[in-house]
Amino acid sequence: MQRWACPLPTCKKACRSPGGLTQHMNLKHRHHTNFGKRDKAIHRTYHPLLDGKFFNAGPTVTLLALRNSITGTPCDLDGYDLEQGAPPEAQPGEARPSWSPFHSQTQFETADFLFRKAEMSRGNIDILMELWASMTGDGQAPFRDHREMLATIDAINRGDTPWQSFTASYSGTRPPKDPPDWILKEYTVFFRDPLAVVRGIISNPDFNNQFDYAPYMEFEDEKQCWSDVMSGKWAWKQAVGFV
C-alpha cells in the first residue's frame, strides 16, 4: 500500500492519503521544524505531493501539465518533462532574434544613441544624417532624417501591452434635485490586459535565475525563513490545493 511520507527528516509520519499529509503538515509543521544535528545550512523543501511519483500513477497529459504548472519543472508544451539540462523549447513566433523594425544592429544602435542617450534635437539629427550620408560611398546614412528615425522607433512592436480605456458613471437612483457633482461626472479608467502584461514579465529573460517556479519551504537551522512570495504559506497552500 502506498504511503505519503512527511518530507521533514526528523518526522517519521507517513499518511495514507495526500489529503492526510496536507493535514499533517498544516497541523504539526506550521511554524518550526526541528532538524536535530543538521549543520547550520539552508535547506529547501518542496511539497512531496508535487513529486513525480504521485502523478505517475496514471499519467495523462492533463495531469502532467498540472504537475508541471505546480512544480515548475521544465517541460514541453504538452507537459512532458524535458531531459535534465535540456534547453527550453523555442517559443512559437520567436524563431530567432531580429533587429526588426530596424534594418541592422547599427541602425538600431544609432537610434538608441541619438534618441535615448544623446536626446539630440530633430534639427541636429537631420544635419548629422546629411553629414553621415556624404561620407559613405553609397550616400546612405542609417536614417534619411529624424522623421524616418522616429517612425522606425514607433514601429517597435515588442514589449509594451497597449493601453485601453473606458468611461464609467453613476447609474443608480438620483436625488430629486441638485445631484452632487460626482453623480453627474463621467470617469475615465485606463487599463491594460493583465494577462498580456504578466506574460510579458514572465517571458523576460532578465528574470532567469531570479524566479521561483514552485512554492517551497526554506529552513535555516531550525527556523523557517520567509522571504519571497513562493516561500510563504499562501503560495504553498495554493499549490497543494490544486492536488
Place this chain on the structure above:
Amino acid sequence: MVPLVLGSDKTLASNATGLNEFHPLYISPGNVKNSVRRAHCDALIPIGFLAIPKSTCFGSSDYHPG
C-alpha cells in the same frame, strides 16, 4: 503556478489641468524574487489608472446603486 500581486500606492497622478486624479494600479508575478522586484523596472508594471470620484456624501445610502 504564477501568483499575481496587485498594488496601488497613494501617489496621485494629475494631468496638466489638474482636473483629474488617478490611482495607479500595479501588477507583478509572485515568482520574481523580492530583491529583483524592487530593482528591475520591468518586474512591477502599471496596468491601470483608476479614477477617483470625490464626494462628501458617499455615506448616504440613498445613492447606492441597486
